[in-house]
């Protein structure tokens with residue numbers, strides 16, 4: 378990895394188990410010389426295997442419900458003390474929809490759950506950005522990333538209310554990207570990733586069929602979680618300091634395709 382992230386410090390949200398995209402990012406970031414804190418919701422700390430990742434990457438775990446401003450504030454304060462400085466990179470790899478999980482059709486949404494979907498999957502990003510911004514936690518020219526999906530632009534019926542959450546997430550990225558760029562050159566971007574077999578991904582109805590459809594539609598095939606981690610690293614590195622407020626497709630070409638003979642066969 379050529380020490381791509383040598384001396385860079387950051388926070389990685391959302392590693393649940395070894396299939397998580399955030400898990401792969403943590404492994405690659407460690408290889409590239411970064412130091413970071415791992416965070417996840419308290420329930421995920423109990424149910425997942427994040428402590429194993431902490432051991433492998435020699436990092437600390439701090440629990441935080443990303444919908445709680447208090448948890449986020451505490452996490453950043455503690456992390457700065459442990460890491461001994463401000464942050465250079467942040468990964469928001471957080472998503473959950475009670476409606477999708479409980480197979481509620483988009484035309485029959487439970488609105489309490491809809492609030493939860495938006496709060497966990499999108500507004501949490503605003504809360505994280507706002508705390509980083511107000512408390513001046515980011516180093517100059519740092520990089521903040523969130524993960525999204527193309528259902529924000531096009532209709533994938535079984536993605537349900539997560540599509541709305543991703544549209545909000547991408548809008549927050551542009552809006553806050555402006556303010557963070559003006560303040561101290563910090564970049565804010567989303568990566569729009571291929572369908573990937575993880576706990577969150579597999580919760581979407583018909584996921585396996587969809588995975589194979591996307592594979593056929595993409596000239597490079599589906600991007601894996603490891604591929605995604607490498608792309609994240611490039612965006613945390615000093616090689617992408619002028620990229621901000623973008624939704625960057627990382628999908629093997631899927632987003633540019635209309636049809637392929639493979640899906641017609």
Ligand SMILES: NC(=O)c1ccc[n+]([C@@H]2O[C@H](COP(=O)([O-])OP(=O)(O)OC[C@H]3O[C@@H](n4cnc5c(N)ncnc54)[C@H](O)[C@@H]3O)[C@@H](O)[C@H]2O)c1
Nearest residue numbers: 391393397398418421443471472524572573575576577578
């Ligand atoms: N898997 C896919 O097909 C796919 C495709 C495109 C984008 N994404 C996005 O990638 C991101 C990571 O998902 P993943 O696929 O690695 O699945 P994952 O299930 O491993 O990760 C989702 C994470 O969100 C965390 N989370 C849920 N509620 C939380 C809360 N209140 N506070 C803090 N953390 C909370 C979970 O504990 C989990 O670690 C998500 O934003 C997801 O929408 C996934």
